[in-house]
Amino acid sequence: MLPVPTNLITGFLGVGKTTAIKSLLTRKPEGEVWAVLVNEFGDIGIDEAAIIDGYSGNDNPIRMVPGGCICCVSNMAMGVALTDLIRKVSPARLLIEPTGLGHPAGVLDLLREAESAGQINLRVTVCLVDPRRLNELNDAESEIFQDQIHMADALIAHKCDLASTEELTVFTAWAAELFPPKSYIGKAVKGKFDIGLLDLEGNPMRTPLFPDAHAQAHMHQHYSMKKDVVLKPGVPMRAMNTRLEHKACGWIFSPEDVFNRRQLLELLGAIDHIERLKGVFRTGRHWMLVNKVGDEMSRATIAYKRDSRIEIIVSDKAGQIDWQALEGALVDCLRPSAITKL
Numbered sequence: 552m553l554p555v556p557t558n559l560i561t562g563f564l565g566v567g568k569t570t571a572i573k574s575l576l577t578r579k580p581e582g583e584v585w586a587v588l589v590n591e592f593g594d595i596g597i598d599e600a601a602i603i604d605g606y607s608g609n610d611n612p613i614r615m616v617p618g619g620c621i622c623c624v625s626n627m628a629m630g631v632a633l634t635d636l637i638r639k640v641s642p643a644r645l646l647i648e649p650t651g652l653g654h655p656a657g658v659l660d661l662l663r664e665a666e667s668a669g670q671i672n673l674r675v676t677v678c679l680v681d682p683r684r685l686n687e688l689n690d691a692e693s694e695i696f697q698d699q700i701h702m703a704d705a706l707i708a709h710k711c712d713l714a715s716t717e718e719l720t721v722f723t724a725w726a727a728e729l730f731p732p733k734s735y736i737g738k739a740v741k742g743k744f745d746i747g748l749l750d751l752e753g754n755p756m757r758t759p760l761f762p763d764a765h766a767q768a769h770m771h772q773h774y775s776m777k778k779d780v781v782l783k784p785g786v787p788m789r790a791m792n793t794r795l796e797h798k799a800c801g802w803i804f805s806p807e808d809v810f811n812r813r814q815l816l817e818l819l820g821a822i823d824h825i826e827r828l829k830g831v832f833r834t835g836r837h838w839m840l841v842n843k844v845g846d847e848m849s850r851a852t853i854a855y856k857r858d859s860r861i862e863i864i865v866s867d868k869a870g871q872i873d874w875q876a877l878e879g880a881l882v883d884c885l886r887p888s889a890i891t892k893l
Contacts, residue, residue, distance in 0.1 A: 555586075555637055557645040557671040558749050559658060561699045562679035564651035564864060565827045565844030567709045567742060569598050571679060572646050574742030575749070576602070579644070586612040586642035588632050592650040594790035595801030595862040597829040600855040601840055612640045633665055644749070645671060651827075652797055652864075654695050655702045656759040663755065675734065675751040677744075678703030682714045682722035694761035702757045705735035705748055712740045713847075731757070782858070784808050785882055789874070797826065800874050801862030808859055808885050810834050815884040816841075820848055822877070824869035830861030 562568050572587055579585050589598045596615045614632040636642060649658050659676070666673045678699050687693050688700075700706065706729070708714070708722045719738065726736045734751055737744055782788060787802040812834040819828065819841055828843035831853055840853040841861075861881070865872060 554666065554669055554672040555642055555645045556674050556750070557647065557662065557666075558674050559647050559649070559655070559662065559676040560679070561649060561655050561676065561703060562651060562709070563681075563684070563696050563699065566651065566679045566681050568648050568651070568679060569601050571677075571709070571739070571742030571744070572648055573602055575646065575746060578746050583643040584612060584640055585644045585646060586614070586636040586640045588614050588616065588629070588636065588645065588647045590616045590629075590647075590649045590653065591862070592652050592792060592797070592799050592864060594792055594799070595803060595860050597801075597831060597860060597862050598648065600831045600853065600857070600860075601829070612636070612642060629661060630665075633670060637670060652695065654759070655699050656762065659702065673753055673755075674749060675704040675753050676702065677705045677707060677748065679707050679709040679739075680722070681710050682708045682718045683710070685718075685722060685725060694763075698759045698761055700729070701760050704733065704751065704753050704757075705737070706733045707736075707744050708738045709742070710740070711738045782806075785885060787878065787882065789878060791874075796867040797864055798867065799862055799864045800872070800877075801860065802878060802881065804833075804859040804881075804885075806833070806858045808833065810859065810884050811886055812839065815881075816850065818880055818884055819843060822863070824865065824872075826864045826866055826869075828861070828863045830859070831855055832859045832861070 560568050560571060576585055576587075587602055589602065591598055598615070602613050614636055616629055616632055633645075636645065647658070647662070649655065655676070662671065662673050665671045680700065688697055706726050708719060708726075711719060714722075723736070726733065731754070734754070735748055737748075782803065782805040784805045784807045787804045789800065789802050792799045810832045815832060815834070819830070822828065822843075823846070825843065825845070828841070828848075830841045832839050832841065833856070838853050838856055839850055840855075841848065841850045843849075
């Protein structure tokens with residue numbers, strides 16, 4: 552078996568990495584099977600549902616490594632997931648999406664080990680950037696964000712349809728001055744960048760500007776959700792994860808739970824001071840995917856039909872959220888017929 556061409560797709564929280572991967576999967580060469588390894592900060596895991604919705608293959612080519620950064624929390628889990636994908640799926644290409652809060656150095660180190668073992672052929676690393684958030688690079692706490700950009704071979708301004716002409720001009724000028732220079736600089740909307748970009752060679756000599764930020768990423772609290780729990784209607788299971796001055800809180804609901812669509816959207820729209828919110832919800836015959844970054848919220852119908860789940864990531868600077876009260880509000884959004892009275 553030849554080493555699998557592999558690409559790392561990086562970018563900070565909410566930049567649209569999952570959207571980009573979904574777009575790439577819909578445009579892959581006909582007949583090829585592409586696999587995806589997704590790492591999420593929280594324990595619940597939403598991205599698998601979002602990505603598999605856009606995949607037409609018979610076998611599930613998606614593997615999840617939830618609960619933190621794959622380079623520091625789940626070293627073994629990543630190795631197992633890589634081997635599992637390669638052996639069971641035999642992909643023509645592997646796309647890896649690390650958490651937006653993860654430092655890329657450790658992930659790339661692990662991938663280079665896999666490359667040395669003959670499992671993969673590491674190609675270009677792509678970093679997506681929201682041109683509206685470049686001012687955050689001046690923040691003293693943006694070392695991980697800066698290294699995601701620095702260690703990428705290709706840089707793409709994403710969500711360009713939401714950026715102003717001035718913001719795009721500033722991005723272009725800023726990207727052109729980066730050193731070492733990028734092998735590719737581009738712009739995209741909804742993940743639609745040139746798929747041929749993935750075959751560019753990566754530069755193995757890129758090193759982090761802030762290696763200490765990578766070391767700090769290994770020092771965090773980790774809470775794993777309970778396994779093999781039978782979910783009761785109206786009684787969600789909660790999981791939390793904390794590190795790098797961020798918290799993730801998520802819930803999984805019984806497959807029998809059905810949400811009132813309008814009431815749910817009103818509740819989610821009112822939640823503020825968040826970094827990112829993702830969820831899939833059963834709202835009757837249809838299931839809904841909700842994605843919220845800051846105050847921007849989008850929704851779409853999704854083919855996923857397993858259980859309802861939601862995960863919210865907040866910065867410690869945003870203040871405290873009453874997770875118990877929010878859980879109660881989510882339960883209140885359930886249709887009465889779906890709730891079992893205890």
